[in-house]
Amino acid sequence: MTAQSVLSPVLPKTPGExxxxxxxxxxxxxLALARAIKGDQCLYLVVTRDTQTxxxxxxxxxxxxxxxxxxxxxxxxxxxxxDMFSPLPEIVSExxxxxxxxxSVQHGVLLAPVATLMQRLSPRSxxxxxxxxxxxxxxxNLDETRNRLESVSYLCVNQVMQHGEFAIxxxxxxxxxxxxxxxxxxELFDDEVESIRIFDPETxxxxxxxxxxxxxxxxxxxxxxxxxRRFRQSFREQFxxxxxxxxxxxxxxxxxxxxxxxxxxxxxxESTELLMDYIPAKTRIVLHGDVLGSTQEFFDDTxxxxxxxxxx
Numbered sequence: 001m002t003a004q005s006v007l008s009p010v011l012p013k014t015p016g017e018x019x020x021x022x023x024x025x026x027x028x029x030x031l032a033l034a035r036a037i038k039g040d041q042c043l044y045l046v047v048t049r050d051t052q053t054x055x056x057x058x059x060x061x062x063x064x065x066x067x068x069x070x071x072x073x074x075x076x077x078x079x080x081x082x083d084m085f086s087p088l089p090e091i092v093s094e095x096x097x098x099x100x101x102x103x104s105v106q107h108g109v110l111l112a113p114v115a116t117l118m119q120r121l122s123p124r125s126x127x128x129x130x131x132x133x134x135x136x137x138x139x140x141n142l143d144e145t146r147n148r149l150e151s152v153s154y155l156c157v158n159q160v161m162q163h164g165e166f167a168i169x170x171x172x173x174x175x176x177x178x179x180x181x182x183x184x185x186x187e188l189f190d191d192e193v194e195s196i197r198i199f200d201p202e203t204x205x206x207x208x209x210x211x212x213x214x215x216x217x218x219x220x221x222x223x224x225x226x227x228x229r230r231f232r233q234s235f236r237e238q239f240x241x242x243x244x245x246x247x248x249x250x251x252x253x254x255x256x257x258x259x260x261x262x263x264x265x266x267x268x269x270e271s272t273e274l275l276m277d278y279i280p281a282k283t284r285i286v287l288h289g290d291v292l293g294s295t296q297e298f299f300d301d302t303x304x305x306x307x308x309x310x311x312x
Contacts, residue, residue: 029288030060037061037069037109044109045279046286047117049294051076054111057288061109070108074098074275076116077262081305085259089163089178096216097179099127102278112275114291115298120272122221122265135212136193140186142168149175153218153257161201164218174199178216220265223257227268234267 021032037044048054058073065071075094077087099121102110121127130152134140149166150156157165160174160183167174176183185199185206196213199206221227235249251258266272 027060030057031064033057033109033286034061034064037065037107040284041107043070043105043107043280043283044286045283046109046111046288047114047291048111049114049289049291051078051113051116053289054113058111061111070101070105072098072101072105072108072110074110074112074116076113077119079260079262081302082263082309083260086257086262092218092220093163093178093180093216095220096127097214099124099278100131100179100214100216102280103128106280106282110279114294117275118295118298119275120266121275121278122269123271123273124278126222126269127217127220130217132215133212134186134193134196134215136195136209138193139191140173140188140193141191142171142173142188145173149218151224153223155218159201159204175213175215176201177213178218179214184210184213219257220262221268223268228252228255230270231264231267235264238267 021029024032033044033046046054046057048057054073054075058071062071073094075091075098077091079085079087098110103124146156146166146168153164154175155165157167160167160176163176163178163180165176171188173186173188174183175186182198183201185197187194187197196210197206198208198210231252232249235246235252239246239249248258248261248264252261
């Protein structure tokens with residue numbers, strides 16, 4: 001393993017060749033990474049021991065890069081394994097946006113806590129296959145759009161307030177897409193998108209126009225009829241003795257997504273993938289801090305939580 005200085009990093013020339021930065025104080029680690037990223041036309045995956053470190057590096061690397069390279073952070077759910085409540089919609093929104101952006105990024109950095117890196121994800125066919133862009137001038141059938149949004153777990157409401165909701169009033173579609181910081185009001189003329197505007201969910205007043213919006217699924221896993229059938233079959237196979245009395249199983253059977261259902265993601269899909277499957281083949285991997293120690297902590301915590309949930 002070769003140790004390099006912050007000011008003049010020498011990048012590995014052959015696959016598998018390790019490189020180490022040592023004795024970096026303050027934000028020296030972020031500076032070292034930023035300099036390496038600037039001089040290397042590929043994606044860096046920086047695996048950190050915890051979320052706090054990933055967030056710090058995200059802000060500092062963004063500052064040192066000053067633009068010109070993509071800085072992504074794949075956030076943790078911020079829930080404990082097998083919790084009985086789901087991650088915040090804002091977190092799911094950021095994760096889905098990050099996964100979609102990874103399909104096109106070639107130069108930059110992706111930061112992820114090791115525990116997040118170890119979690120299974122839905123296959124790319126769900127996340128990327130159910131993502132699209134919408135622009136003024138395009139055709140949009142409200143009935144078809146409603147069915148499509150509901151098929152990827154968007155909720156039809158009277159008034160849009162948070163991520164994953166939509167409302168239809170005459171020729172107007174209000175929508176708060178996952179991956180967006182603001183909701184949008186889509187005005188139609190017959191079946192053509194006449195305009196797309198940002199609107200305030202508190203006042204319901206629309207403001208400036210936008211040229212396009214991106215739509216991602218409302219969940220990280222499918223929750224349509226086919227996925228529910230797959231869940232029921234997989235659940236019976238995995239938990240044959242507790243199926244009938246399990247409230248979670250009964251709720252999903254009714255088409256209701258109870259809190260904590262996210263940890264049962266593998267039961268909704270034929271196969272799962274890892275974050276590593278979403279990143280380009282030409283990616284440099286950086287381990288920051290005691291990643292291996294955090295890995296063991298995550299395994300132990302997950303096993304403990306699993307044993308605890310077995311009692312309920």
